[in-house]
Amino acid sequence: xxxxxxxxQSDRDFEAVLVAARSGQGWALxxxxxxxxxxxxxxxxxxxxxxxxxxxxxxxxxVVHGLERFRGDEAGLRAFSFTIARRRLxxxxxxxxxxxxxxxxxxxxxxxGPTGNVEEEALSSLxxxxxxxxxxxxxTSEQADVVLLRVIGDLDVEAVAKIVGKRPGTVRVLxxxxxxxxARILQxxxxxx
Amino acid sequence: xxxxxxxxxEMRRLRLDKGTLDRLLAGGVDPDDAPPxxxxxxxxxxxxxxxxxxxxxxxxxxxxALAMKLVKQRSPASTPSDGRSRKMSRNRRMKVGGLVVxxxxxxxxGLAAAGVxxxxxxxxxxxxxxxxxxxxxxxxxxxxxxxDEVSGIxxxxxxxxxxxxxxxxxxxxxxxxxxxxxxxxxxxxxVEGADVAPVPVPNEGGTGTADTASDxxxxxxxxxxxxxxxxxxxxGSENASVAPPVPAVASDPPVHVP
Numbered sequence: 256x257x258x259x260x261x262x263x264q265s266d267r268d269f270e271a272v273l274v275a276a277r278s279g280q281g282w283a284l285x286x287x288x289x290x291x292x293x294x295x296x297x298x299x300x301x302x303x304x305x306x307x308x309x310x311x312x313x314x315x316x317x318v319v320h321g322l323e324r325f326r327g328d329e330a331g332l333r334a335f336s337f338t339i340a341r342r343r344l345x346x347x348x349x350x351x352x353x354x355x356x357x358x359x360x361x362x363x364x365x366x367x368g369p370t371g372n373v374e375e376e377a378l379s380s381l382x383x384x385x386x387x388x389x390x391x392x393x394x395t396s397e398q399a400d401v402v403l404l405r406v407i408g409d410l411d412v413e414a415v416a417k418i419v420g421k422r423p424g425t426v427r428v429l430x431x432x433x434x435x436x437x438a439r440i441l442q443x444x445x446x447x448x
Numbered sequence: 449x450x451x452x453x454x455x456x457x458e459m460r461r462l463r464l465d466k467g468t469l470d471r472l473l474a475g476g477v478d479p480d481d482a483p484p485x486x487x488x489x490x491x492x493x494x495x496x497x498x499x500x501x502x503x504x505x506x507x508x509x510x511x512x513a514l515a516m517k518l519v520k521q522r523s524p525a526s527t528p529s530d531g532r533s534r535k536m537s538r539n540r541r542m543k544v545g546g547l548v549v550x551x552x553x554x555x556x557x558g559l560a561a562a563g564v565x566x567x568x569x570x571x572x573x574x575x576x577x578x579x580x581x582x583x584x585x586x587x588x589x590x591x592x593x594x595x596d597e598v599s600g601i602x603x604x605x606x607x608x609x610x611x612x613x614x615x616x617x618x619x620x621x622x623x624x625x626x627x628x629x630x631x632x633x634x635x636x637x638x639v640e641g642a643d644v645a646p647v648p649v650p651n652e653g654g655t656g657t658a659d660t661a662s663d664x665x666x667x668x669x670x671x672x673x674x675x676x677x678x679x680x681x682x683x684g685s686e687n688a689s690v691a692p693p694v695p696a697v698a699s700d701p702p703v704h705v706p
Contacts, residue, residue, distance in 0.1 A: 276519075277519070278519070279515075279516050279519030279520045280516075281512055281513075281516055284512050284515045284516060284519075285508065285512045288505075288508055288511060288512055288515070289505065289508070292504065292505070292508075292511065293504035293505060296504045297504065312507070312511065315511055315515070316514065316515065316518060319515040319518050319519065320518060322519075323522075382495060383495050383496060383498050385495070386492040386493070386495035386496045387496055389492055390492070390496070402473070403496075405473045406473055406474075406475065406493055406496045406497055407496060407497070409474075409497075412470075427466070427469075430469060430473060431464060431469055434464065434469065434472060434473075434486070434489055435464070437488075437489045437492065438485045438486050438488070438489045441488035441489060441492070442485055442488070
């Protein structure tokens with residue numbers, strides 16, 4: 256077996272993948288990519304309308320660059336990646352706030368608009384994009400952020416709290432309020448229709 | 449139709465315990481098993497966690513290749529497989545830092561001992577070393593003695609010529625002056641020895657010259673002086689034939705005595 260060949264699936268654990276990725280082995284980096292990148296892109300698309308591909312690419316390269324100093328398990332690496340993604344996002348927003356004009360993707364504007372007949376849409380196509388748009392358009396940005404980090408990032412309350420710079424108790428309250436609000440909106444739409 | 453007082457009931461109905469909240473957020477609650485009012489929420493959250501589109505992995509090959517290049521660009525020494533290189537560089541940093549600290553301590557102590565630091569720094573170093581029993585002069589400690597003492601030495605010393613000058617300047621500078629140690633005083637043509645004042649010694653020819661110049665009037669002055677001084681003035685004439693004790697001129701520039 257060549258050195259660059261991946262070990263059999265059964266022998267592969269996270270630590271082995273991490274060590275191989277640090278030494279630049281393609282199979283290990285691809286495995287980490289498949290585990291992290293789709294989640295990062297999905298989160299960024301949910302909270303940001305433009306430049307998400309660039310943000311995600313930069314985040315991935317930052318993650319690779321940071322593998323050397325990373326210590327922890329798989330969930331820890333997810334938290335590490337989302338921390339970088341969110342910082343990149345905040346940097347972009349800060350830069351944009353200094354610009355006089357803000358380019359927006361018209362397709363994104365349509366997607367982020369009113370959700371229309373919620374019950375109908377919910378029954379006919381409970382697609383992922385619809386669900387994410389419902390969350391981002393119905394909740395406050397703070398509530399949507401902690402819910403999406405928790406759900407898309409598959410992170411626990413402590414990790415989310417660390418990423419957004421709040422206490423775990425505060426994040427729990429935000430989660431609770433967010434779900435209650437979603438429940439009320441969905442119920443109300445269902446009753447009035 | 450709902451009434452305004454239906455709200456508390458609705459709020460109570462939508463209350464969630466911590467475990468259910470966690471399971472809902474993890475997408476682990478089936479909509480049919482969700483608590484009352486949360487079945488649609490469970491459906492929405494499940495939809496969010498479903499597998500992504502294929503386009504999310506469109507750039508996998510390019511991104512992985514870029515990542516491989518990034519890792520390979522790092523030098524082998526920085527590979528953290530055993531943490532050795534990192535430890536070595538930390539050790540090296542500590543050594544360099546230690547050397548800088550030791551150098552600064554030795555250098556500043558030497559300067560402080562010489563008393564050449566600025567006043568504030570000199571006082572600070574002096575205070576610190578005083579506490580550990582080492583005497584370092586403070587900014588107020590001048591090595592020279594007082595002006596009165598220097599003056600006393602100048603008037604009472606038995607030394608003459610360059611020796612006297614050297615003694616005075618040495619006392620005034622606290623031993624730092626090198627007056628009298630370099631060069632010779634020998635400007636006088638009739639005097640041998642470097643430690644004799646470089647002043648030409650008057651010769652006896654001066655008296656004859658004075659007589660000639662004054663047409664003998666100087667004799668009158670001499671006798672008048674003899675009479676007025678009851679013979680004491682003659683000793684002055686005799687003394688005139690030998691070199692008077694003239695203060696030496698030091699080869700170093702004059703030392704300022706505070």
